[in-house]
Amino acid sequence: MSRQIGDVVLDLKKVSLSFGGVNALTDISFDVREHEIRAIIGPNGAGKSSMLNVINGVYRPQQGEIILRGQHFSKMNPYKAAKAGISRTFQNIALFKGMNVIDNLMTGRNLKIQSNLIQQALWWGPARREELAHRAKVEEVIDFLEIQHIRKTPVGRLPYGLQKRVDLGRALAMEPSILLLDEPMAGMNVEEKQDMCRFILDLNDQFGTTIVLIEHDMAVVMDISDRVVVLDYGKKIGDGDPDEVRANPDVISAYLGASH
Amino acid sequence: MPETASSQALDTFPRLLLNHARVRGGKAAMREKDLGIWQCWTWQGVADEVRALACGLAEMGFRRGENVAIVGDNRPRMYMMMTAVQSLGGVPVPLYQDAVANEMLFVLVDAEIRFLFVEDQEQVDKVLELQEQLPQLKHLFYDNPRGMRHYTQPFIHDVRELMEMGRIHNRNHPDLLATAIATGSTDDVSVMLYTSGTTGKPKGVRLTHNAFISAARGGVEFDHLTAEEDILSYLPMAWVGDHLFSFAQAMVTGFTINCPESAETVMNDLREIGPTYYFAPPRVFENLLTQVMIRMEDASAIKQKMFHYFMAVARRSGAEILDGKPVSTADRVLYALGNFFVFGPLKNVLGMSRVRVAYTAGAAIGPDLFRFYRSIGINLKQLYGQTETCAYVCLQPDGEIKFDSVGKPAPGVEVKIADNGEILVKGPMLLKEYYKRPDATAEAINADGYFMTGDAGIFDDEGHLKIIDRAKDVGKMANGAMFAPNYIENKLKFFPYVKEAVVFGDRREMVCAFINIDIGAVGNWAERRGIAYSGYTDLAAKEEVYGLIQESIEQINGELVGEGLLADSQIHRFLILHKELDPDDDELTRTRKVRRGFVAEKYGVLIDALYGGKDSQFIETAVKFEDGRQGKVAADLVIRDLKTFGVAGREAA
Numbered sequence: 001m002s003r004q005i006g007d008v009v010l011d012l013k014k015v016s017l018s019f020g021g022v023n024a025l026t027d028i029s030f031d032v033r034e035h036e037i038r039a040i041i042g043p044n045g046a047g048k049s050s051m052l053n054v055i056n057g058v059y060r061p062q063q064g065e066i067i068l069r070g071q072h073f074s075k076m077n078p079y080k081a082a083k084a085g086i087s088r089t090f091q092n093i094a095l096f097k098g099m100n101v102i103d104n105l106m107t108g109r110n111l112k113i114q115s116n117l118i119q120q121a122l123w124w125g126p127a128r129r130e131e132l133a134h135r136a137k138v139e140e141v142i143d144f145l146e147i148q149h150i151r152k153t154p155v156g157r158l159p160y161g162l163q164k165r166v167d168l169g170r171a172l173a174m175e176p177s178i179l180l181l182d183e184p185m186a187g188m189n190v191e192e193k194q195d196m197c198r199f200i201l202d203l204n205d206q207f208g209t210t211i212v213l214i215e216h217d218m219a220v221v222m223d224i225s226d227r228v229v230v231l232d233y234g235k236k237i238g239d240g241d242p243d244e245v246r247a248n249p250d251v252i253s254a255y256l257g258a259s260h
Numbered sequence: 261m262p263e264t265a266s267s268q269a270l271d272t273f274p275r276l277l278l279n280h281a282r283v284r285g286g287k288a289a290m291r292e293k294d295l296g297i298w299q300c301w302t303w304q305g306v307a308d309e310v311r312a313l314a315c316g317l318a319e320m321g322f323r324r325g326e327n328v329a330i331v332g333d334n335r336p337r338m339y340m341m342m343t344a345v346q347s348l349g350g351v352p353v354p355l356y357q358d359a360v361a362n363e364m365l366f367v368l369v370d371a372e373i374r375f376l377f378v379e380d381q382e383q384v385d386k387v388l389e390l391q392e393q394l395p396q397l398k399h400l401f402y403d404n405p406r407g408m409r410h411y412t413q414p415f416i417h418d419v420r421e422l423m424e425m426g427r428i429h430n431r432n433h434p435d436l437l438a439t440a441i442a443t444g445s446t447d448d449v450s451v452m453l454y455t456s457g458t459t460g461k462p463k464g465v466r467l468t469h470n471a472f473i474s475a476a477r478g479g480v481e482f483d484h485l486t487a488e489e490d491i492l493s494y495l496p497m498a499w500v501g502d503h504l505f506s507f508a509q510a511m512v513t514g515f516t517i518n519c520p521e522s523a524e525t526v527m528n529d530l531r532e533i534g535p536t537y538y539f540a541p542p543r544v545f546e547n548l549l550t551q552v553m554i555r556m557e558d559a560s561a562i563k564q565k566m567f568h569y570f571m572a573v574a575r576r577s578g579a580e581i582l583d584g585k586p587v588s589t590a591d592r593v594l595y596a597l598g599n600f601f602v603f604g605p606l607k608n609v610l611g612m613s614r615v616r617v618a619y620t621a622g623a624a625i626g627p628d629l630f631r632f633y634r635s636i637g638i639n640l641k642q643l644y645g646q647t648e649t650c651a652y653v654c655l656q657p658d659g660e661i662k663f664d665s666v667g668k669p670a671p672g673v674e675v676k677i678a679d680n681g682e683i684l685v686k687g688p689m690l691l692k693e694y695y696k697r698p699d700a701t702a703e704a705i706n707a708d709g710y711f712m713t714g715d716a717g718i719f720d721d722e723g724h725l726k727i728i729d730r731a732k733d734v735g736k737m738a739n740g741a742m743f744a745p746n747y748i749e750n751k752l753k754f755f756p757y758v759k760e761a762v763v764f765g766d767r768r769e770m771v772c773a774f775i776n777i778d779i780g781a782v783g784n785w786a787e788r789r790g791i792a793y794s795g796y797t798d799l800a801a802k803e804e805v806y807g808l809i810q811e812s813i814e815q816i817n818g819e820l821v822g823e824g825l826l827a828d829s830q831i832h833r834f835l836i837l838h839k840e841l842d843p844d845d846d847e848l849t850r851t852r853k854v855r856r857g858f859v860a861e862k863y864g865v866l867i868d869a870l871y872g873g874k875d876s877q878f879i880e881t882a883v884k885f886e887d888g889r890q891g892k893v894a895a896d897l898v899i900r901d902l903k904t905f906g907v908a909g910r911e912a913a
Binding site: 135146 | 294295296297407409410521522524525528
């Protein structure tokens with residue numbers, strides 16, 4: 001493999017998050033290294049999605065800090081996260097259903113657009129050149145995800161598996177350095193899962209994108225991730241490479257019940 | 261033609277290419293959609309890339325006369341590689357890209373492939389799977405570098421490396437390619453196509469430059485094709501039809517071939533390119549029509565009314581107008597209106613606005629389907645040919661279209677019917693030989709130089725050839741008349757209510773039939789009439805359904821009377837089977853062809869009842885359900901007599 005796992009790019013220290021009296025996350029620390037595929041697993045309600053939401057600033061943790069490439073963020077917000085190269089997909093697909101695939105992917109380029117509103121409205125000079133350049137980038141994403149045949153189809157008309165792929169495409173259009181995937185394979189059949197795995201491995205390999213993913217399918221997680229964090233009731237109960245995690249007695253009891 | 265003076269020399273594909281580069285170097289030769297934009301290669305561009313490829317192969321130690329396998333979707337560089345190989349006196353061997361590794365193995369070994377050019381990672385992986393069984397394989401080139409970064413095997417190369425090497429080689433040996441092309445002869449083998457081999461191992465069919473160029477020139481002349489045509493190249497490159505249309509004819513005339521972006525985008529690409537010359541197997545035309553009909557049902561009432569009104573006009577006069585036959589002025593005016601409101605927009609949606617000539621072949625096409633396309637003004641025609649004849653034997657001439665014939669012998673082709681009904685053909689387009697199979701070659705070409713097609717056919721009064729059946733399936737009835745089961749079964753299957761049919765009559769005094777109804781179509785029909793039924797077996801036994809099928813078969817009997825030799829094949833008695841014929845029960849092959857012998861044996865008691873004059877017969881049959889369980893289906897089947905027609909000049913049967 002030419003892919004080399006590098007230094008820590010994202011470090012979470014003692015993060016705690018609560019909603020009223022409910023402790024969603026308690027004292028969680030883990031790190032993510034450059035170019036690695038890092039999985040977060042755990043039973044339902046373990047706090048996995050909350051964890052992702054903390055990373056890209058949707059939720060503000062009451063305690064703890066996030067260190068992104070050496071920069072400390074006690075208050076992350078989605079805009080800062082996006083500017084810093086973090087993009088994500090959602091468990092419930094978050095696309096514009098009435099817009100076609102190209103337009104949805106173009107929204108992923110939004111942050112990178114320089115020209116102002118008036119220039120864009122007139123589609124003149126720099127705005128035109130800029131849009132063509134962005135469109136070319138979007139075409140690369142379309143080619144990568146092999147969705148040429150649905151380029152101009154409204155997203156709402158696509159089957160679920162393809163919508164998931166477009167959702168990933170929109171995240172990729174941002175050219176992220178860190179990609180957060182919230183259950184990318186939920187609800188897919190075996191073939192769609194295989195395709196999705198291949199896309200994740202390919203983009204990690206070709207573009208060196210660091211990937212943090214939540215996934216329920218254990219076979220998939222153990223197969224593709226470099227390191228795995230296990231959460232249960234908002235606490236970290238395991239952390240390490242797939243084999244270590246599989247052998248961890250706490251993890252086994254969390255998944256199979258206390259007495260096994 | 262300005263090239264007439266030098267046309268003597270234009271007798272191999274590489275020479276044709278050089279000529280195009282000279283005469284129309286700036287004109288588009290190939291297009292491919294990549295990253296959403298149609299990329300274009302001019303004839304000069306193609307010639308340059310072919311030169312780089314050929315010189316690269318020469319540098320790698322390519323030997324004159326050797327075979328080079330090409331595996332992938334239709335891509336410009338795949339077509340270029342063919343000419344590059346031909347330039348060096350080699351033989352390109354295109355393979356079906358969707359074949360699994362083990363199916364590829366036979367061809368790769370048989371053709372002693374040392375150089376292999378594939379499209380992408382998927383194909384490379386297949387080859388690597390076989391690597392140990394391919395000791396002779398020296399170099400593997402790929403076109404699409406995606407996913408290939410970690411393949412470090414020294415014999416795998418990006419085709420761009422090969423071309424770079426070729427460009428350097430060309431600078432050092434500028435005359436090599438010209439000499440190689442000058443050395444080539446029109447009687448050299450230009451391509452080897454493997455027959456699919458439904459029986460036994462595939463055979464490599466060796467076809468010369470002269471064969472394909474003659475076939476291409478004949479077709480071009482016949483349909484007045486020019487360098488201005490556009491064609492969409494989307495059918496497998498290993499198939500003789502694609503080689504004739506997308507390669508040989510393009511090389512002969514200099515028209516443009518367009519490669520789709522991916523297999524899924526073909527319909528979109530078709531609409532964007534708007535080809536003027538189009539080829540598709542019948543099932544593609546059928547799917548398109550189904551899509552149109554489904555969408556029409558969702559259209560508003562006004563649109564539906566318009567559509568049905570003008571389609572009725574088209575059915576009445578469209579095909580006649582296309583054929584230039586006399587049509588009343590009123591109908592002409594209505595047709596013109598229909599063209600403006602319905603047919604024109606419809607053709608546009610289908611991507612066929614610019615189509616001047618469209619062909620179909622490969623399987624029987626239903627007359628209704630065929631008539632639909634012709635009636636909206638698409639010049640759809642049928643052709644007949646096989647791999648061994650460059651897919652060039654018969655073509656339907658403009659204005660002389662008959663729905664049930666494949667047309668007249670093509671220019672330069674001699675066709676005759678042997679005593680046993682088999683079609684024999686002779687002409688410049690015949691194969692040179694089967695690769696390493698002199699026995700098969702001797703079997704296929706008779707002492708007089710005719711190729712034996714294995715198909716049975718008859719000429720009608722106007723010299724149109726009608727294909728009846730595979731020659732080996734054609735039998736004789738007790739009175740000596742010809743019996744062609746597939747022909748009759750196909751006629752039956754053209755009725756939407758009939759799913760499968762099996763007819764018997766070989767060495768018997770009359771023809772009888774088993775029918776499988778189409779549960780979808782007949783079920784729909786029954787619902788509209790308020791006939792309740794519980795499942796296939798129940799529906800198949802209904803009195804009304806028997807009546808429906810009886811009407812259809814009697815209509816066929818009426819048609820058969822007019823077909824001379826086949827008048828004795830009228831169906832006398834039939835029954836509707838109590839279960840659907842199924843590949844799981846070994847009654848059909850996986851490609852859904854009836855296994856006649858097996859069915860006859862399994863249902864022997866029914867056949868005895870048909871010929872024994874009984875009115876009904878009880879039968880119990882073991883079946884396999886989809887979940888693998890075994891079960892039994894039993895029924896008391898009704899047998900019905902049918903009306904038959906007397907043949908003129910003879911007593912009624």
